Amino acid sequence: MYIREITIKEFERFAEHHPLGSHYQSINYALLMAENGFDYEFIGYVDEYNKIYAASLILTKKLNRIFQYGYAPKGFLIDYFNKTLLKNFSDKLICYYKKKNLVFIKINPEIAVAEINNKNFQKTYNQNIEIQNNLIDTGYKKLKENLYFESMMPRYNAIINLKNFQKSTLQKNTRNKVKRAKEKGLCMEVANRSGIDILYPFIKRKKNRDSLYYKDYYNVFFKSNNVDLFLISIDTNTYLINAKKTYENELKENSKFANILRNKNTEKNLHLKRNSDIKLSVYKKDLIEAKNLSTTSSKIYIAGALVVKYKNRITIVMSGYDTNYKHFNSNYFLHYEILNYYKNYYHYADLNGITGDFTKENPYKGLNHFKLGFNPKVYEFIGEYDLIIKKRIYSILLKSGTLAKVFNKKNIKTK
Numbered sequence: 001m002y003i004r005e006i007t008i009k010e011f012e013r014f015a016e017h018h019p020l021g022s023h024y025q026s027i028n029y030a031l032l033m034a035e036n037g038f039d040y041e042f043i044g045y046v047d048e049y050n051k052i053y054a055a056s057l058i059l060t061k062k063l064n065r066i067f068q069y070g071y072a073p074k075g076f077l078i079d080y081f082n083k084t085l086l087k088n089f090s091d092k093l094i095c096y097y098k099k100k101n102l103v104f105i106k107i108n109p110e111i112a113v114a115e116i117n118n119k120n121f122q123k124t125y126n127q128n129i130e131i132q133n134n135l136i137d138t139g140y141k142k143l144k145e146n147l148y149f150e151s152m153m154p155r156y157n158a159i160i161n162l163k164n165f166q167k168s169t170l171q172k173n174t175r176n177k178v179k180r181a182k183e184k185g186l187c188m189e190v191a192n193r194s195g196i197d198i199l200y201p202f203i204k205r206k207k208n209r210d211s212l213y214y215k216d217y218y219n220v221f222f223k224s225n226n227v228d229l230f231l232i233s234i235d236t237n238t239y240l241i242n243a244k245k246t247y248e249n250e251l252k253e254n255s256k257f258a259n260i261l262r263n264k265n266t267e268k269n270l271h272l273k274r275n276s277d278i279k280l281s282v283y284k285k286d287l288i289e290a291k292n293l294s295t296t297s298s299k300i301y302i303a304g305a306l307v308v309k310y311k312n313r314i315t316i317v318m319s320g321y322d323t324n325y326k327h328f329n330s331n332y333f334l335h336y337e338i339l340n341y342y343k344n345y346y347h348y349a350d351l352n353g354i355t356g357d358f359t360k361e362n363p364y365k366g367l368n369h370f371k372l373g374f375n376p377k378v379y380e381f382i383g384e385y386d387l388i389i390k391k392r393i394y395s396i397l398l399k400s401g402t403l404a405k406v407f408n409k410k411n412i413k414t415k
Contacts, residue, residue, distance in 0.1 A: 001088065003096040006044035006055060014044070014055045015077055016311075020110055023226065023310035024073035024153075025057050031220045033059050036213065038071075043096070045078075045089045054078035054089045060102065063406060067103045067393060074153065075109030080131040087138050094389050103394050105387045106407075107140075108153050112379035116156070118372050121358040123380065132382060140385040147356040148364065150408065151384050154353025158376035162314075162343040167336075174332055174373035181333035183246065184286070185239030188337040191229045191304075193218050198231055199304035202320030214306060217317065221308055230341075232303035232334050234325070236294040243290040247283040254280050303330035305338060312347040314338075335374060351376055 006014075008027050015021040023029055030040040038059040045054040056076040062068045079085055097105065111131055114123040136142055146155055167175060191198070196218060200211040221227035257273040293300065305319035316338065321330045339349055351371050355364045362368065372378070388394045397403050 001045060001047045001053065001092070003043055003045055003089075003092045006042050006046075006052065008042060010044065010052065011042040011055055011057070014052050018055075018077040020075065020077050021311065022074045022110055022313075023221070023308045023315065025077060026310070027057075028220045028224060028226065029073060030057050030059070032216055033073075035216045035220075037061055043093075045092065053085060058097075058105065060100075063103060063397065063402060067101060067390075067397070069406075070097060070102045070105035071152070072105060072107045075107040075111070080109065080111065080134055083134050083137070086134055090138050090140075090387055093387065098389050103388075103390045103397065105389065106152065106384060107387065108151065108155075108384045109382050111382040113382050114380040116358075116378040116380060118375065118378050128382065135382075135385050140387050143384040143386065145383060149353060149355070152407070153381075155381050155383055156354050156356045157379055157381065158351040158354050158371045158374070159379060160339060160349040160351065160374060160376045162339065162346055162349055165339050165343045165349075169375050170336070171373045171375060174336075177329040177332040177373075178336045181329040183242050184328050185235040185237070185242060185290075186302075186328060186330060186333045187233055187235050187238075188334065188341075189231050189233070191231045193222070193229070195229045195231050195304065196306075198301045199229065199306065199320070202302075202304055202322055203318050206318070206320060214318065217306060226309045228307045228309070230305045230307065230334065230338060231301055232321070232330050232337075234293065234300045234302060234328065236290065236296070236298055236300065240287075240290040240294045243283065243287040247280070247287045250276065250280050250283050300325075302328060303334045305334055307338060307342075309346065313350060314342050314346050314348070315350040316352050318352075331370065332373070339374070354378065356380065 012027070015025055027042075030042075034040055038061050040057060040059050042057055043055065044052040046052050054076055056072045056078075059071045059073065060068050061071070076089070078089060093105065109131075111128050112126070113129045113132065114125045116123050132142070143151070167178070170178070193215060196211055196215050200214060203214075204211075218227055218229060254273070254276040257269065257276050261269045261273050301322075302325040303319070303321035306317045308315045308317050316335070319331065319334060321334070335351070342349060351374065354368045354371050355362055357364070358368065359365075386394075
């Protein structure tokens with residue numbers, strides 16, 4: 001058996017039926033990365049009859065003027081439990097890419113090794129943990145156990161089972177935020193490529209990417225109808241109508257409680273009146289805001305998301321909102337509407353990364369709290385590994401800090 005470059009059709013046929021297939025292992029993702037400085041090829045591990053036993057998209061990029069590295073996004077499509085297959089494939093891969101001057105190939109297989117209880121955050125490990133030993137025994141170098149977003153892909157992910165998704169499955173606080181967002185006149189629409197220009201200001205603080213990157217993302221997946229762009233806006237007329245109605249209703253309630261309190265001055269009645277006073281103050285502010293916004297525009301965009309579809313899963317690749325309208329809870333509304341939009345057509349929704357730090361000191365605790373509010377299954381993946389091809393060069397690059405400079409991501413706080 002040997003490694004050879006395979007055609008796109010050969011790869012797609014293999015990936016279509018492989019349990020580890022994802023949009024990161026696709027021609028679309030290859031084309032996206034080609035627009036961002038990578039070369040690519042699809043390789044297969046085949047026998048004399050051209051039967052494929054393992055395959056992968058391999059992205060390559062220069063580390064310096066002489067050497068380059070490889071990257072298999074979300075890992076190789078292979079049976080990682082089969083140690084003999086993994087060892088033989090890896091050995092052949094080293095020989096194949098040594099001739100192409102690669103120093104190493106980085107992988108981050110989409111293999112969940114533990115499920116995390118989203119109430120007490122206790123981990124329950126599964127049999128996939130054995131794969132960690134298989135990789136190390138085969139010669140892969142395990143990289144740091146990152147809690148945050150230091151690696152190429154998040155190591156902790158939140159997954160929603162769309163077949164069971166409904167509003168009642170959300171945590172109470174999340175349900176309330178979605179409800180208030182609707183009352184403020186929020187609407188979701190499916191946009192085309194030009195909507196990236198609206199979305200980009202909401203997401204540019206998150207990653208060091210320009211708007212062209214997201215336009216390329218949309219373009220390459222749009223060709224196969226595997227991407228959707230969603231935008232959230234305030235319908236200011238609806239907001240004004242709802243704000244008036246809510247304020248007027250509470251004004252009546254407040255008047256009723258005032259009469260009750262005059263007739264019967266008890267702690268309970270005083271409490272009811274005070275609660276109504278607080279609500280009335282909030283609703284009055286909403287009404288003033290709604291009036292001001294309605295004179296500005298009939299529609300104001302405040303949030304959006306880019307979603308990729310692959311097989312039975314959707315992935316929210318990127319989302320963001322205008323922090324000036326944070327009190328509209330647009331991010332909660334956005335994610336709820338997206339999940340609702342797909343629930344009858346796909347099985348799973350990947351909310352994308354969270355962190356493995358569930359303490360109060362976590363700088364990303366707001367992000368974790370937000371996503372956990374949708375009651376997802378939380379998984380820890382197996383992490384990142386390097387298959388070292390040129391050991392001496394790898395050691396030199398590691399000690400010189402070259403690898404740290406290339407791969408250490410600057411963390412940008414995501415709210």
